[in-house]
Amino acid sequence: MKKRRWCRALLLVTLTVITIPVLSAQEQGSSQSPSEPEAMPILKKMSNFLAAAGRFSVTIRDDYDVVQESGQKIEFGEIRNVTVNRPDRLRIDVERSDGQKGLVIFDGKAITIYSADHNFYATTSRPGTLDQAIQYALDDLKIRMPLALMLLSTLPSELDKLGVSADYVETTTITDVPCDHLAARTAGGVDFQVWVAQRGEPLPRRIVITYKDENGQPQFRADLSEWNLAPDVSDALFAFNPPNGAERIQFLAEARSAAAVPAKGDNK
Amino acid sequence: MIRRSLLTVIAIQTIPIFVLFFVSQPEASGRWGGGGGYSREGTASRGEFSSGRASSESAGSGSREQERGSTEQTRSGNQENRQSTTSKNQEQRQQTTESQTGTRQQGANSRETSRQTDGQNAQQSHQTNEQNVQQSHQTNQQSAEQSRQSYGQNAQQSRQNYGQNAEQSRQSYGQNAEQSRQNFANNYGSSGSSGAWSGGASPGNWGGYYAGMATAGAAGLAIGATVPKLPLESTPIVAQGNPYYYSGGVYYAPQGSNYAVVPPPRGAVIPSIPDSCITVSGPGGTLNYANGVFYQPGSNGYKIVEPPPGILITSLPKGAVTVTVNTVKYLEFGGVWYQPFYSGSDVIYQTVSNPTG
Numbered sequence: 147m148k149k150r151r152w153c154r155a156l157l158l159v160t161l162t163v164i165t166i167p168v169l170s171a172q173e174q175g176s177s178q179s180p181s182e183p184e185a186m187p188i189l190k191k192m193s194n195f196l197a198a199a200g201r202f203s204v205t206i207r208d209d210y211d212v213v214q215e216s217g218q219k220i221e222f223g224e225i226r227n228v229t230v231n232r233p234d235r236l237r238i239d240v241e242r243s244d245g246q247k248g249l250v251i252f253d254g255k256a257i258t259i260y261s262a263d264h265n266f267y268a269t270t271s272r273p274g275t276l277d278q279a280i281q282y283a284l285d286d287l288k289i290r291m292p293l294a295l296m297l298l299s300t301l302p303s304e305l306d307k308l309g310v311s312a313d314y315v316e317t318t319t320i321t322d323v324p325c326d327h328l329a330a331r332t333a334g335g336v337d338f339q340v341w342v343a344q345r346g347e348p349l350p351r352r353i354v355i356t357y358k359d360e361n362g363q364p365q366f367r368a369d370l371s372e373w374n375l376a377p378d379v380s381d382a383l384f385a386f387n388p389p390n391g392a393e394r395i396q397f398l399a400e401a402r403s404a405a406a407v408p409a410k411g412d413n414k
Numbered sequence: 415m416i417r418r419s420l421l422t423v424i425a426i427q428t429i430p431i432f433v434l435f436f437v438s439q440p441e442a443s444g445r446w447g448g449g450g451g452y453s454r455e456g457t458a459s460r461g462e463f464s465s466g467r468a469s470s471e472s473a474g475s476g477s478r479e480q481e482r483g484s485t486e487q488t489r490s491g492n493q494e495n496r497q498s499t500t501s502k503n504q505e506q507r508q509q510t511t512e513s514q515t516g517t518r519q520q521g522a523n524s525r526e527t528s529r530q531t532d533g534q535n536a537q538q539s540h541q542t543n544e545q546n547v548q549q550s551h552q553t554n555q556q557s558a559e560q561s562r563q564s565y566g567q568n569a570q571q572s573r574q575n576y577g578q579n580a581e582q583s584r585q586s587y588g589q590n591a592e593q594s595r596q597n598f599a600n601n602y603g604s605s606g607s608s609g610a611w612s613g614g615a616s617p618g619n620w621g622g623y624y625a626g627m628a629t630a631g632a633a634g635l636a637i638g639a640t641v642p643k644l645p646l647e648s649t650p651i652v653a654q655g656n657p658y659y660y661s662g663g664v665y666y667a668p669q670g671s672n673y674a675v676v677p678p679p680r681g682a683v684i685p686s687i688p689d690s691c692i693t694v695s696g697p698g699g700t701l702n703y704a705n706g707v708f709y710q711p712g713s714n715g716y717k718i719v720e721p722p723p724g725i726l727i728t729s730l731p732k733g734a735v736t737v738t739v740n741t742v743k744y745l746e747f748g749g750v751w752y753q754p755f756y757s758g759s760d761v762i763y764q765t766v767s768n769p770t771g
Contacts, residue, residue: 240759248759259756268756288758393736393743398755398762 185312185328189340192348193302203229203377204349207369208292209243213362230297231379233275238291250289251386252279258386259289265392270400275299287397293353293368309333317344322371325351335359349373640672653682653718663688663705677748678707683715696725696765706731706747721750725765726757739769 196202209223223243230236234254241247247262252272257279260267270287272279277298283289291297295304312330318341325341332338336359341352355366388394648661658679659666665682666673687709691702701721702709708725709716734747745752745763752763 250759259759261759261761264754264761266754266756266761287756290759393738395743395754395756395761398757398764401755 183314183326185314185326185330188314188326188342188348189305189310189312189328189330190302192340192342192350193305195348196296196350197299197301199230199232199375201229201231201375201377201379203227203372203374204370205372206293207371208367210292210366211362211364213360213364217362219362219364226292228297229377229379229383230276231384232299234279235379235384236276236279236297237384249386250283250291251384252276252283253381253384253386257283257287257289259287259397260386260388260392262389265389266395267386267388267392268395268397269386270397287399292366296350315339321351323351347373347375637675637677639675640669641666641675642672644673649685651679651682651684653679658682660684678718680718680720680749683712683717684709685715687716694721694725694727696722698722701725703727706734706750708750721765723764723766727752727763727765728760730763737770742769744769 204227206226206228207223208226209221211219211221213219225241227239228237234252236250236252238250239247240249249258249260249262251258251260255271255273256269257272258267258269272282277300280291280294280297284291284294295301298304310330310332312328315327315329318325318327321341321343323346324344326344327339327341329339330337337356339352339354339356340350343349343351350370352370353366353368357364357366644659644666645661648659648666651658651660656679657668658676659673660682665676665678667676667679668674687702688704691704691709694701694703694708700711701719702711702716703721703725708719708721710719730745730747730752734745734752737744737746743754744766745754751766751768753766754761754763756762
C-alpha cells in the first residue's frame with residue numbers, strides 16, 4: 147500500500163516536471179519574438195500594394211529548372227519586360243535564354259502573341275478586363291506567363307485561395323535595397339519565397355518557387371528589377387502591328403474547340 | 415521490492431521524456447534557431463558539381479514551364495531509353511542477389527535462435543545483441559534496396575511522363591481523337607495513299623520532294639546530290655519495288671553509274687532508326703520521328719510511313735516550304751503537310767492531309 151502511494155506521487159511529480167516545459171514551449175511557439183517581424187502582414191502589404199497599383203512596369207529576369215528524364219536538372223531562363231496599365235492593358239516582351247524573342251499584348255479587346263523567330267502571330271478577340279484576359283491566356287490558351295498572379299488585381303484574394311502561410315526568414319541586406327525574406331507554403335504543396343523591399347514601396351524583388359511534389363523538386367527563380375510605378379502607357383505600346391512578312395496562325399486550343407463545335411452541331 | 419518498482423516507474427517515465435524531447439525539439443529549433451531557423455546547409459547550398467544523393471533525384475516533367483526543355487531533350491531520347499533500360503536491368507539483378515542474401519541470413523538467424531532457446535541468459539543476451547547488429551545491417555540493406563526500388567519506379571514513371579510529353583498529347587488530345595481516328599482511317603483506307611510518299615507521286619521520282627536547301631541525315635548531303643560510290647556500310651533496301659541503299663540516316667538510289675541522295679523512300683524498312691528519333695503518338699498508334707521522317711516500329715525493323723493527320727511536332731527541319739492555301743498557312747516537308755499553331759507560347763506543327771488536294 148505504502149509502496150503504491152509512493153509510486154503514484156513520483157509519477158505525478160514527474161509528469162508535472164515534463165509538462166511545464168512543453169506547455170511553455172507551445173506558448174512560445176504561438177507568439178512571435180518581439181524582435182522578429184511577422185511574415186503574413188508583409189506579404190499582405192505587398193499584395194495589396196500590387197493589386198491597387200494603377201499601372202507599373204517591371205523587368206523580370208527568371209530562370210527555371212527542367213528535370214530531364216535522366217534526372218539531370220537543366221536551367222533555362224528568360225528576361226521579361228512587363229507593363230501593366232489597369233484595367234485592361236498589358237504588354238510583355240520576352241527574350242528567352244536561347245535568344246528567341248516574343249511578345250504578348252492585351253489591348254482591352256484582343257490577346258496577341260508573336261514570335262520573332264518564326265515571324266508568326268496569333269490573335270484572339272477577348273474584350274474585357276486584364277484580369278479576365280490573363281485568366282483566359284493561362285487557362286485556355288496555355289500561354290506561359292510566369293508570375294501572372296502578381297499581375298492580377300485580385301492578388302490578395304488569390305493568395306488566400308492558395309492557402310498561403312508564411313514565415314519570416316531574415317532581413318536580406320545584399321539586395322539593392324534591404325528586403326524582408328519570407329518563406330511561404332501553399333496548401334497545394336508549392337513552396338515559395340519572396341523578398342520584399344523594406345524601404346519605399348513594398349515591392350517584391352525576388353521570388354523563388356519550389357515545386358516540391360514534382361520529381362526533382364524543380365525551382366523557378368526570378369529577380370524583379372526596374373520597378374516603375376509611372377511608366378509610359380501610351381496606346382501605341384499596347385498596339386500590335388505585325389512586322390513585315392509576319393503570318394497569322396491560330397491558337398491550337400481555339401482551333402480544336404472550333405473544330406469540336408460544328409462536329410457536334412451539324413456533323414460536319 | 416520498493417527499489418525494483420521505483421526503477422520500473424523511472425524506466426517507464428523516461429520513455430515519454432525522450433519522446434517529448436524529440437517531438438518538441440524540431441519545433442523549437444525550427445523557430446528559434448539561428449538565422450530565422452532555416453538551415454543554410456543542403457545539397458544546393460554546397461555549390462558543388464557532385465552530390466552524394468544526386469541519384470535519388472529522378473526525372474519528371476509535364477508542367478508548362480518545362481515544355482521547351484523536355485522537347486529538346488527528346489532528341490537524345492532513344493539513347494537515354496537504352497541506357498536506362500540497361501541500368502534498370504542491373505538494378506534488378508542487384509536487388510535479386512541482395513534479397514536472396516537477406517533471406518539466407520534470416521534463416522540462419524532463426525535456426526540459431528531455436529537451437530539456443532534453452533540456453534543461459536547471458537548467452538542469450540549476447541546473441542540478441544548480435545542479432546540486433548545483424549538485423550540493423552539487414553534493415554539497412556532493405557532500406558537501400560527499397561530506395562533503389564522506389565528510384566526505379568520513379569524512373570519508370572518519369573519515363574512515362576516523359577513519353578506523354580514527347581507525344582505532345584498534354585493538351586486535350588482526347589478531344590480530337592475520335593475525329594482524327596476517322597481521318598486516319600480515311601487516309602489509310604484509300605489505296606491511293608498507301609505507301610506513296612506524297613499523294614500521287616510515283617516512287618523513285620524524288621526530284622520534287624524537297625526544297626533545294628534540304629539536307630539528308632547526319633551526313634549533310636543535299637537531296638539530289640550524287641555520289642560515285644556508296645558508303646562501305648550501306649544496307650540495301652527495297653521500297654515499292656525499287657532498290658535503295660541506306661547508310662547513317664541517308665538514303666541513296668542508283669542513278670546511272672552513280673548514286674543519288676533521295677528522301678527516305680516511303681514503305682522502306684530499315685533495321686534501326688536515327689538516335690535523334692523521338693516518339694510521337696497520334697491516332698493509330700505510336701511512331702518515331704526524326705528530321706521530317708516518320709517511322710513505324712515493327713517486328714522486322716522500322717518502316718517509313720506517311721503520318722496520320724493530328725500528330726504534333728515541335729520543330730521541323732530547315733527547308734520546310736511555306737504554302738498558303740485558302741488563307742491558311744501550311745508547311746510542307748518531304749511530302750508531309752503541317753499546319754502551324756500556337757500551343758501556349760510555342761509554335762508547334764500538326765500533321766494534316768494534303769490541303770492542295
